[in-house]
Amino acid sequence: MIRVILPQHLRTLAQIGQEVELSVEGAQTIHSVLDTLILEYPMLRGTIVDQVNGQRRPYMRFFACGEDLSLEPLDSLLPEAVTAGTQPFRIVGAMAGG
Amino acid sequence: MSGVRVLVGTHKGAFILTSDGKRTNWDISGPLFAGWEIYHINGSPADPQRLYASQSNGWSGQVIQRSNDGGQTWEVVGNKFAYEGVPGTHIWYDGTQHPWDFLRVWQLQPSLTDPETVYAGVEDAGLFRSTDGGQNWQELPGLRAAKGHLWQPGAGGMCLHTILFDPTNPLRIFVAISSAGAFRTDDGGETWRPINQGLLSPGELPDKTAEVGHCVHNLATHPSRPGVLFMQKHWDVMRSDNAGDSWHEVSGNLPSDFGFPIAVHAHEPNTVYVIPIKSDSEHYPPDGKLRVYRSRSGGDEWEALTKGLPQKDCYVNVLRSALAVDSLDSCGLYFGTTGGQVYASIDSGDSWTPIVRDLPKVLSVEVQTLP
Numbered sequence: 486m487i488r489v490i491l492p493q494h495l496r497t498l499a500q501i502g503q504e505v506e507l508s509v510e511g512a513q514t515i516h517s518v519l520d521t522l523i524l525e526y527p528m529l530r531g532t533i534v535d536q537v538n539g540q541r542r543p544y545m546r547f548f549a550c551g552e553d554l555s556l557e558p559l560d561s562l563l564p565e566a567v568t569a570g571t572q573p574f575r576i577v578g579a580m581a582g583g
Numbered sequence: 584m585s586g587v588r589v590l591v592g593t594h595k596g597a598f599i600l601t602s603d604g605k606r607t608n609w610d611i612s613g614p615l616f617a618g619w620e621i622y623h624i625n626g627s628p629a630d631p632q633r634l635y636a637s638q639s640n641g642w643s644g645q646v647i648q649r650s651n652d653g654g655q656t657w658e659v660v661g662n663k664f665a666y667e668g669v670p671g672t673h674i675w676y677d678g679t680q681h682p683w684d685f686l687r688v689w690q691l692q693p694s695l696t697d698p699e700t701v702y703a704g705v706e707d708a709g710l711f712r713s714t715d716g717g718q719n720w721q722e723l724p725g726l727r728a729a730k731g732h733l734w735q736p737g738a739g740g741m742c743l744h745t746i747l748f749d750p751t752n753p754l755r756i757f758v759a760i761s762s763a764g765a766f767r768t769d770d771g772g773e774t775w776r777p778i779n780q781g782l783l784s785p786g787e788l789p790d791k792t793a794e795v796g797h798c799v800h801n802l803a804t805h806p807s808r809p810g811v812l813f814m815q816k817h818w819d820v821m822r823s824d825n826a827g828d829s830w831h832e833v834s835g836n837l838p839s840d841f842g843f844p845i846a847v848h849a850h851e852p853n854t855v856y857v858i859p860i861k862s863d864s865e866h867y868p869p870d871g872k873l874r875v876y877r878s879r880s881g882g883d884e885w886e887a888l889t890k891g892l893p894q895k896d897c898y899v900n901v902l903r904s905a906l907a908v909d910s911l912d913s914c915g916l917y918f919g920t921t922g923g924q925v926y927a928s929i930d931s932g933d934s935w936t937p938i939v940r941d942l943p944k945v946l947s948v949e950v951q952t953l954p
Contacts, residue, residue, distance in 0.1 A: 494618050494640060498659070528659035532643035536663045537685065544642045578642040 704743030778827030833882020919945025
């Protein structure tokens with residue numbers, strides 16, 4: 486199982502707690518995790534990746550194992566600690582405001 | 584017993600204010616969609632239990648919510664807004680052409696007759712329609728063909744913020760776009776034309792009478808007289824007696840003719856309301872006095888309505904979609920401020936009372952008159 490931590494505004498939208506666990510089929514990539522997340526929580530469609538251009542939304546970031554994966558291609562394989570479930574895949578809203 | 588449901592969109596969620604027909608005791612529920620910007624929340628005239636809400640933020644873009652029970656429960660519906668074909672370009676701030684880029688939904692206007700049909704006015708300016716209750720959205724691209732390549736965003740963005748239907752002619756729709764102007768279709772949305780003749784923008788446009796480019800802030804009409812339109816422009820309050828073919832100024836004795844919302848009384852087609860704001864750079868009431876102005880003559884002659892409203896040290900703004908009118912026998916008016924107050928009048932504006940004082944910045948106010 487892959488553990489995914491969502492930012493507060495998406496927890497509110499999906500009406501879930503801080504962390505969800507996903508069973509991801511096939512290659513364990515950022516893309517496949519996001520696809521599985523949307524299948525489980527369809528209200529999140531378009532809120533992390535833009536549906537029209539297929540790009541990560543500029544102020545949404547992906548962190549795992551102390552690394553910023555936001556600029557990695559979406560088909561990048563996830564770190565082993567994430568696929569093993571010992572570390573979460575964090576979807577983060579960039580800091581905003583002052 | 585009849586009642587009202589006031590739908591309030593704010594910078595940090597939505598609130599629903601309900602009362603019976605007396606409109607003296609209010610129940611306030613919310614925040615709904617806490618923490619999100621709710622640019623508009625609106626009900627279907629054909630089914631008052633059907634509501635739509637535009638929910639967005641800078642991180643995650645646009646979400647559309649729908650309720651089938653008057654706002655008690657909500658479900659997320661479709662949020663894919665793709666411009667038809669190759670989107671093309673409009674003028675950018677630096678004068679170059681810039682691709683159309685969807686940002687958010689400013690206005691959701693359900694059809695007068697079908698709760699499943701709803702129109703969305705968006706930024707970058709365009710008009711979308713859903714005929715399946717908001718699940719799927721199709722653009723009406725003929726609007727952007729109305730000289731869209733000449734439209735240019737102002738400081739507030741290039742948004743389609745006003746959608747008006749003609750209850751006597753289902754093929755006729757009016758829309759208004761910031762810094763582009765007013766537009767009309769007479770064929771159900773296939774083709775559109777600018778309706779800006781008579782608007783003057785000497786401080787904003789090199790050609791003050793340009794066919795497009797005027798910053799229209801809001802439009803209003805009365806259902807019994809849909810050919811008569813009232814407009815709050817960036818500066819100037821305007822009136823058209825021929826469905827927008829031409830306009831003339833009716834600012835008259837207003838202390839300032841700058842402002843955002845405009846509304847028409849539910850039972851008196853010639854009674855119009857505006858809320859003057861000092862200027863385009865000072866977005867607060869003149870002299871620190873929050874005054875609604877009413878004309879019972881269709882413009883030109885205006886009276887200040889002040890009873891119950893702060894008459895000193897008031898520096899809030901009232902945004903374009905934040906004034907609404909109910910249709911009870913004694914017409915009620917409601918407006919929300921950037922300071923978080925929602926004021927109500929149950930006597931056509933003669934006197935006002937705050938329903939709630941400390942909400943987040945109010946972006947929109949709509950009211951449903953319930954059977």
